[in-house]
Amino acid sequence: MPMEFILLAVTGMIAAIVGSLIGLGGGIVIVPVLIFLGAELNLLEGITPQIAVGTSSLVLVFIGLSSVISYNKNKQVDWKNGKYLLFGIIPGAMLGSYTSSLFTVDSLKLYFGLFIILVSFILLVRDKIKPLKVFQNEKYIRPHTDGTEEVHYYGFPPYIGVIGSLFAGFAAGLFGVGGGALMTPMMLILFLMPASIAVGTSMFLVLFGSISSATGHLIQGNVHFLYALILIPAAYLGAKFGVKLNRRLDSNTVVFILRMVLLLLGIYMIIDSW
Secondary structure, eight states: OOHHHHHHHHHHHHHHHHHHHHTOOSHHHHHHHHHIIIIITOOSTTOOHHHHHHHHHHHHHHHHHHHHHHHHHTTOOOHHHHHHHHHHHHHHHHHHHHHGGGOOHHHHHHHHHHHHHHHHHHHHHTTTSOOOGGGOOGGGOEEEEOTTOOEEEEOOOHHHHHHHHHHHHHHHHHHSSTTHHHHHHHHHHTSOOOHHHHHHHHHHHHHHHHHHHHHHHHHTTOOOHHHHHHHHHHHHHHHHHHHHHHHHSOHHHHHHHHHHHHHHHHHHHHHHTO
């Protein structure tokens, strides 16, 4: 097997493990790797910014599917509240997929670099920001029982969820990241969801946001099917492993490592875009 195919399989595995572990999705790893292997090292042929984003979006469908199946077994997916968020993330992702046609290689590096630095900052402060109770209203509060039979009480006005998920969906389609990078901290800080349920519900949104984004990119011809076929099996298995790690590993350690890597990667991509 050619070295570039091995690198793609490893990328899919790592992206899915990290993405499903903390609810990011995994595109935040796949897109810069595709750009680096294609535009920088010339190991992958036919990689444009749109192909990288579109291919990542298709792979994220399977990462999301694998994660949701696993998280749902442990009752870590809030279907009732999640359905409201779909009204924002699906059209947002479709819109973002068409907006990505404006990217050049350098502009993608610049804006993606800024985006992942933002995500790194969010990961840094997400445990330090106290949940905002201003969005809470007693008439929206509902109980949710997780896999350990613990009952959690939280809720949010549907229109707030739709507006927030619309922006997350736009980022999903624009950058091929699935939307989890923004939805997970939003659900923790604004909606007061417990972390275990927020991660599982985020992957539910990644699934549908990626379906919408991938559809837009497929229509535009922005998917490299050979690379996707290599990434998808590794990503599907990696997502299952990431869900298992979520129950056993201290996610704070993973988040610390990830935010440092994202910060350095973001700075590198911005500098390289000049």
